[in-house]
Structure formats: C-alpha cells, structure tokens
Amino acid sequence: MDTGGRGEPATAAGGGFVPGVGEMRRWHYRLMLAALTPWLVVDALRRHRRAPAGHRRRFEQFGRLRDGLPDGGVWLHAVSLGEVRAAASLVRVLRERWPTVPVVVSTTTETGAGAARALGVPHFYAPYDLALVQRRVLRRLRPRLVLIMETELWPNLVRESRRAGVPLVIANARLSDRSWRRYRRWGGKLLGEVLADIDLICAQSATDRDRFERLGAPRAEDCGNLKFDLALPGVPDDLPADRARTWLAASTHPGEEEQVLDAHRLARERSPGARLILVPRHPERADEVIRLVEKRGLSVVRWRPDGSADAEVEVVDRAGVLAGLFAEVPVVFMGGSLVSTGGHNPIEPAVVGRAVMHGPHVSNFRAVFSALEARRASLGVADARELGERVAWAFARPTEWAGYGQRAREVIAEHRGATERVVKRIAQWLDRG
Incomplete structure (x- = not known):
C-alpha cells in the first residue's frame, strides 16, 4: 500500500494494494x-x-x-x-x-x-x-x-x-x-x-x-511517531569552516531542482559565495541533476565524503549520507515540498538542531510540520524566490536561524x-x- 512519500517504491507485488482497483476481491x-x-x-x-x-x-x-x-x-x-x-x-x-x-x-x-x-x-x-x-x-x-x-x-x-x-x-x-x-x-x-x-x-x-x-x-x-525517538546526538558546536555559507536541499524531486537552482542564484546575489549541496531523493538521478546544473551555468561537482569542493553546487549521488550532512550544514531545505509530492520528514535534521525550510506541499507529514510551525521551529516558503530570500536571510542572521533549530530540537524531545x-x-x- 503506497502511503505517500516513499523514497524507493516496492514492486507491485510488494505493495499489496493497487490504487484504483475499485471493488477488487x-x-x-x-x-x-x-x-x-x-x-x-x-x-x-x-x-x-x-x-x-x-x-x-x-x-x-x-x-x-x-x-x-x-x-x-x-x-x-x-x-x-x-x-x-x-x-x-x-x-x-x-x-x-x-x-x-x-x-x-x-x-x-x-x-x-x-x-x-x-x-x-x-x-x-x-x-x-x-x-x-x-x-x-x-x-x-x-x-x-x-x-x-x-x-x-x-x-x-x-x-x-x-x-x-x-x-x-x-x-x-x-x-x-x-x-x-x-x-x-x-x-x-x-x-x-x-x-x-x-x-x-x-x-x-x-x-x-x-x-x-x-x-x-x-x-x-x-x-x-517512532521517528521522534531517533537518538538525540549532541548538537555540533562549530560548523566546518567551509560550510558556514552552505545550504542543503535534501530529497529533491523532478521539477523541484529547477526551483532550488533559481533560489540558489538569488541567494548568491544577496550572499556572495553561497554554496549548495543538492541531494536528489533518488541517487540514480544524479547525472540528470548535474546536467541540469550545468545548463544553468553553475559550476558543479559530485559530493565527496572527504570534504568540500570548490564549486557552486555539489550533487550527492549516493544514499545514506543525509544524517551527516544535516549535522554539518546550517541551512536545510526539505524537498518534495515545492512540488506536489507531499514533502519528507523533517525530524532527522531537527534531532541535530537543524530547522528546515519547506514549500507548501507537506501533507505526508502534516502533523510533524504543524508541531514545528506552532513553535516557530520551521519556515515555510511559497516559491523559489521566497526560498532564495530566506536562505540569504539565514546566512545574514545565523544566530536567529540557530534559534529555529534549537526550538526544533525541543519539539522533538517533547514528542518522544x-x-x-x-x-x-x-x-x-x-x-x-
């Protein structure tokens, strides 16, 4: 049964129900x-x-x-x-x-x-x-x-x-x-x-x-929600020096990367030197996303686990690395929310003190986002332009943005x-x- 928001779909036989089958016996x-x-x-x-x-x-x-x-x-x-x-x-x-x-x-x-x-x-x-x-x-x-x-x-x-x-x-x-x-x-x-x-x-x-x-x-x-019970690691005291003006677009989807890149261009105009780590929801789309970045005239490299590269955009082509990136990047945008996918879970960044920015489509995790928004522990944006403006604002006001992250972590603790x-x-x- 497809409940929305899954990263790697199961086979038809694995998923049980097939939507639209009506009175299937x-x-x-x-x-x-x-x-x-x-x-x-x-x-x-x-x-x-x-x-x-x-x-x-x-x-x-x-x-x-x-x-x-x-x-x-x-x-x-x-x-x-x-x-x-x-x-x-x-x-x-x-x-x-x-x-x-x-x-x-x-x-x-x-x-x-x-x-x-x-x-x-x-x-x-x-x-x-x-x-x-x-x-x-x-x-x-x-x-x-x-x-x-x-x-x-x-x-x-x-x-x-x-x-x-x-x-x-x-x-x-x-x-x-x-x-x-x-x-x-x-x-x-x-x-x-x-x-x-x-x-x-x-x-x-x-x-x-x-x-x-x-x-x-x-x-x-x-x-x-069991995900509120994720282990609460220590919040990193200091960011890596080369990540202070880096933002992360996590679990993005087709049609969303274009908007993220538009936002990044605006963020760089207002905050020169800003860099982006772009993580497609499906790693096998990395080549496609790299070509998209190149068409936008931005320098791009594949992300490497051993450190940052001198490029405007890094594209991640593997699974299982987001937890580490949440800890080392100060500004996080949660994908699946500028397109009608329904959004992805913001709990994992919150446990390391990272609030998320997100688009209007968060129905898959409405209860979690509602809890965060009620405490000013996440930040919604309407479109690419507002996303770029908010990213630049977060770089300019790091202490205020860190307060969002602290409140996000408190929300997680309260719901365990x-x-x-x-x-x-x-x-x-x-x-x-």
Missing part, C-alpha cells in the same frame, strides 16, 4: 499476482545482480531464505532506509526487553538492507506477496509476532499470518492525504478484509488513527515516547512462553 488480487509472476522472476534476478557481492541471495523474494536465520522471534518488515531508521529505537528496546527473542528484519530495497545490517540484526529480502511464498516464509521463521512498519498492507501476508495464528501489528502507521482519498474511494471489500485481520494498528497520530477506523480497522490506536507505547501494546504477545 482477494481472488482478483491473487490472479493479478499470478499474472505478474514471470515479471517477478525477472525482478528478483535484477535485484540479485544489483546487491553487493557479499549479500546476494538468489530468489529470496520467493521464500528461499538462507540458512542461519533465527526462528521463533519477531519478523519486522521495513521497506527501505527511512522505515529501518524509524524502527531503530524499536529494535533496540525489543532486544533489551526480550533478549531471548530474536528480531529478524526484512526489507524491499538494498538501501534498507544496508541500514538493517548496520543495526546488527539478521536480514532477508522481503518475499513477494504470493500466498504460497508467504506461507513458506512463515513456516520457516515461525514468528511470535509479525511487525510491519508504516502501513505496508500485504493482503496475502496478513491472511496467511491469521491462518497460522501469528499476530500481526502495523507500527508507525500513517495515511497521507492522497492515500486517504484513494482508499476511501477505491478500497473496497479487499481493504476491509485486510484491516479486519490485523491484530493492531499503532498509528502515528490521532488523525491517522481516525482515518484507519473510518476505513474499517477494528483495532487502531494513536501511539505517536512512541517506542514505549508500541512496546507496551505488543508485550502481550512477546511475554508469552
């Missing part, structure tokens, strides 16, 4: 997946070739799990990098509270796989949502609990878990405005059946809880606790036996 869904199976074989081979050499596992998406994966524990599914990071605090507490209950993480994308391995937990690539495949994985893992991050509704996994007597919980669940409209209109009978088979939905906010209930979920609660609320609710299944 379960047998329709299974027939559709059967028709897609040849393509899924090709997709599995493609993913096998792209995986790092030491982590290639042929046809794992069809349930051929490697030897050595522990069973009898928690199967936690997190699609990609963002979901794994959101689950980090949950994984840590699960391992502390139930040290004899193993946690096994599945992901759909390779960036998610890398993040899972960095957590030090066993990992496998998530199975396609074919009934026989899900049944095979459940028999192999024999989990006490299936825990799915952020509303990946897989009809066959939900049904097979119910049949096997394995409780299934959705953690950090949310419905973007777009998904809410789509599923109200098109959810149909299949959506109702899936929601009815889920043991508990731990929603990110009261709004998300209410939306799930109105769609027919019998057991939904407001547990808060979702991990404990989720753990309290799932303890009923993990305390058994």
